Amino acid sequence: MDTTVGAIFEQGQRSIKVPVPVFIRASASVVGTKEGEGPFGDSFDMVGGDDKFGCETWEDAESTLQKEALLLAIGKSGLSNKEIKYLFAGDLLGQSIASSFGLASFQIPLVGMYGACSTCGLTISMATVMIAGGMAEHAACVTSSHFASAEKEFRFPLGYGNQRPLSATWTVTGSGAFVLSSVKSDKDRAMISGLTLGKIVDFGLKDSMNMGACMAPAAADTIYHHLVDFDRKPSDYDKIITGDLGNVGQKALWDMMREMGMDISKVHMDCGMEIYDKSQDAHAGGSGCGCSAVLLSAYILKQLEEGRWKRVLFVPTGALLSKTSFNEGQSIPGIAHGVEMVSCK
Amino acid sequence: MDTTVGAIFEQGQRSIKVPVPVFIRASASVVGTKEGEGPFGDSFDMVGGDDKFGCETWEDAESTLQKEALLLAIGKSGLSNKEIKYLFAGDLLGQSIASSFGLASFQIPLVGMYGACSTCGLTISMATVMIAGGMAEHAACVTSSHFASAEKEFRFPLGYGNQRPLSATWTVTGSGAFVLSSVKSDKDRAMISGLTLGKIVDFGLKDSMNMGACMAPAAADTIYHHLVDFDRKPSDYDKIITGDLGNVGQKALWDMMREMGMDISKVHMDCGMEIYDKSQDAHAGGSGCGCSAVLLSAYILKQLEEGRWKRVLFVPTGALLSKTSFNEGQSIPGIAHGVEMVSCK
Numbered sequence: 001m002d003t004t005v006g007a008i009f010e011q012g013q014r015s016i017k018v019p020v021p022v023f024i025r026a027s028a029s030v031v032g033t034k035e036g037e038g039p040f041g042d043s044f045d046m047v048g049g050d051d052k053f054g055c056e057t058w059e060d061a062e063s064t065l066q067k068e069a070l071l072l073a074i075g076k077s078g079l080s081n082k083e084i085k086y087l088f089a090g091d092l093l094g095q096s097i098a099s100s101f102g103l104a105s106f107q108i109p110l111v112g113m114y115g116a117c118s119t120c121g122l123t124i125s126m127a128t129v130m131i132a133g134g135m136a137e138h139a140a141c142v143t144s145s146h147f148a149s150a151e152k153e154f155r156f157p158l159g160y161g162n163q164r165p166l167s168a169t170w171t172v173t174g175s176g177a178f179v180l181s182s183v184k185s186d187k188d189r190a191m192i193s194g195l196t197l198g199k200i201v202d203f204g205l206k207d208s209m210n211m212g213a214c215m216a217p218a219a220a221d222t223i224y225h226h227l228v229d230f231d232r233k234p235s236d237y238d239k240i241i242t243g244d245l246g247n248v249g250q251k252a253l254w255d256m257m258r259e260m261g262m263d264i265s266k267v268h269m270d271c272g273m274e275i276y277d278k279s280q281d282a283h284a285g286g287s288g289c290g291c292s293a294v295l296l297s298a299y300i301l302k303q304l305e306e307g308r309w310k311r312v313l314f315v316p317t318g319a320l321l322s323k324t325s326f327n328e329g330q331s332i333p334g335i336a337h338g339v340e341m342v343s344c345k
Numbered sequence: 346m347d348t349t350v351g352a353i354f355e356q357g358q359r360s361i362k363v364p365v366p367v368f369i370r371a372s373a374s375v376v377g378t379k380e381g382e383g384p385f386g387d388s389f390d391m392v393g394g395d396d397k398f399g400c401e402t403w404e405d406a407e408s409t410l411q412k413e414a415l416l417l418a419i420g421k422s423g424l425s426n427k428e429i430k431y432l433f434a435g436d437l438l439g440q441s442i443a444s445s446f447g448l449a450s451f452q453i454p455l456v457g458m459y460g461a462c463s464t465c466g467l468t469i470s471m472a473t474v475m476i477a478g479g480m481a482e483h484a485a486c487v488t489s490s491h492f493a494s495a496e497k498e499f500r501f502p503l504g505y506g507n508q509r510p511l512s513a514t515w516t517v518t519g520s521g522a523f524v525l526s527s528v529k530s531d532k533d534r535a536m537i538s539g540l541t542l543g544k545i546v547d548f549g550l551k552d553s554m555n556m557g558a559c560m561a562p563a564a565a566d567t568i569y570h571h572l573v574d575f576d577r578k579p580s581d582y583d584k585i586i587t588g589d590l591g592n593v594g595q596k597a598l599w600d601m602m603r604e605m606g607m608d609i610s611k612v613h614m615d616c617g618m619e620i621y622d623k624s625q626d627a628h629a630g631g632s633g634c635g636c637s638a639v640l641l642s643a644y645i646l647k648q649l650e651e652g653r654w655k656r657v658l659f660v661p662t663g664a665l666l667s668k669t670s671f672n673e674g675q676s677i678p679g680i681a682h683g684v685e686m687v688s689c690k
Contacts, residue, residue: 014430014454016480016481019478019479019480056673057673059669059670059673060673085359086542090459092440093667093669094439094440094498094667094668094669095437095439095459095461095665095666095667095670096459096665097665097666097667097669097670097675100545100665100670100678101670101675101678103545104544104545104546104547104678107544108544109359109542109543109544110460110542110543110544110545110680111458111467111470111471111542112458112459112460112467112680113456113457113458113459114435114440114441114457114458114459115455115457116440122456122457125456126456126471126474129471129474129475129478129480130474130478132478132480133364133474133475133477133478133479133480134364134478135361135364135474135477135478136361152669153439153669197431197454197455197456198454198455199449199452199453199454199455200445200448200449200455201449202449320440320441320442320445321440321442322438322439322440322442323439324404324438324439324442324498325404325440325442325445325446328401328402328404328405330442330446333445333446333449335455335457
């Protein structure tokens with residue numbers, strides 16, 4: 001466990017070595033029915049009875065996911081709302097309305113963020129920066145996605161009943177929330193030790209039904225720079241975990257990493273490939289901000305908490321498209337933000 | 346000029362006293378034709394010949410605004426792209442596509458942010474946190490809006506020719522970019538000394554043609570907490586500057602501040618009310634991320650740079666709606682992020 005306080009910035013390096021320990025004190029995951037029926041069904045904190053979560057609209061249902069996840073995470077942290085100085089949040093919907101309407105009641109100042117499906121990594125990164133910089137003691141992060149609101153936002157309304165190719169992913173209905181703190185406690189699930197923020201990587205791909213391929217180059221870029229900046233090799237990590245590349249994107253990522261002389265195949269895991277099992281007909285896998293966020297809370301942090309894993313690199317991946325950019329024939333650039341987490345054991 | 350390094354966090358306070366000086370080394374503004382014809386026409390760095398900026402689509406035109414503004418700001422800073430460690434950016438379009446497609450070529454890691462028209466304040470705040478925390482030496486911020494892409498995104502396509510009530514604002518076509526640094530230089534335009542991040546404030550208003558009224562409560566909340574946290578009164582500021590409340594929102598803000606025992610009428614300025622003159626038929630005033638960003642670069646920082654103003658509170662205001670939330674009958678919550686800037690003279 002590397003907690004050296006020292007040089008955290010060198011010109012030309014993209015990464016940040018977190019200068020003082022930042023702890024993930026608590027987290028929570030809330031998911032929809034399909035996720036509840038998947039391999040991690042028993043690990044989530046809450047599984048909705050139906051995917052509208054008692055709301056009138058899909059957007060409102062997604063707001064409810066965020067609200068419930070954050071309530072649970074703050075509750076587990078033992079802190080009050082007032083002790084959480086800032087909230088870092090975002091989602092996939094236009095103008096991030098799932099966050100705007102889900103989080104108002106908490107009355108906590110909001111840092112709104114957008115990194116498509118990489119948003120979970122982005123919110124945790126910036127909360128870590130604020131806490132490590134001494135400008136907040138406790139902060140919370142929350143992100144979400146919802147299958148039905150995402151299909152409406154990016155592709156077609158569900159009623160249209162369009163066909164999906166095998167390279168398409170299934171947007172996870174779920175929200176993950178995390179409470180970060182500079183104060184060590186006996187609850188801590190893991191510690192954040194390094195950040196590698198991603199840049200926009202655009203290989204010119206245009207197929208919104210194959211987003212894994214669009215995002216894989218961004219994941220490769222971030223993982224490469226992380227390993228170089230920290231002078232490590234893939235085997236120094238128990239897992240290198242991408243967000244939602246799916247099986248098509250995973251192959252592209254492995255190939256690109258090999259071309260750069262790094263074989264990550266032995267330690268790589270993709271949240272999108274794990275969250276559903278084959279019988280659930282999710283094609284290339286799960287996707288969405290919620291995909292990596294709920295697995296981080298329900299599975300990844302559990303491994304770190306119990307000391308089975310010592311060090312992971314969590315790299316949620318985002319596809320920076322909108323319905324408008326897609327319809328106007330633009331490419332789908334990718335971005336991936338890397339967060340290194342270590343076990344407190 | 347208050348540069349004390351000291352207690353920057355107290356429980357229950359929303360603000361951050363920036364622990365080490367963060368300098369605005371350079372900035373730039375690029376605007377459209379209508380803004381170029383307005384009272385600040387001569388002060389902007391670049392005025393487009395037509396509002397498509399040589400592009401095929403309005404969205405692409407907005408991306409070009411961001412690209413040009415950032416190029417100019419980095420150029421003025423005397424730094425190279427490689428020396429800018431991180432980019433903080435966002436815009437009003439769904440999934441922030443103006444940023445995604447405008448900034449890829451800079452090859453700088455991107456922190457995507459969303460705070461509607463308050464995004465300029467949010468990006469500057471988080472860049473300041475990162476720099477003050479010692480995790481970057483130089484960072485850049487860029488935000489934009491475009492009248493035509495915003496009308497299409499939030500209201501009606503221009504071709505529809507809808508009527509606009511007098512309470513409606515006119516989205517500014519423009520982008521402002523800022524280079525922030527921990528290293529003092531002889532170019533510095535101003536110094537950032539305090540941050541007051543805003544929370545979501547929702548008074549239940551639903552009229553997207555009267556966003557000034559929707560955002561005024563959020564502005565009042567942020568200004569109130571800023572003054573209380575720093576133990577100051579309005580007259581301690583040469584200006585308290587909101588983003589785009591327009592004349593309807595300004596009245597609401599003054600009234601709310603008076604109810605809280607603070608009269609800001611003598612020092613208040615609203616960027617939206619200044620950017621066009623009466624003859625330009627912009628109704629309640631200008632709005633959009635670009636509105637406050639271009640006036641910050643072209644006018645506000647000039648006053649600080651030349652020492653005419655010593656201390657300002659810059660509070661861009663955002664309305665957290667989307668076309669979907671509006672059509673589903675949701676209210677329009679507001680948010681406002683406050684950045685205190687002081688003259689280096």
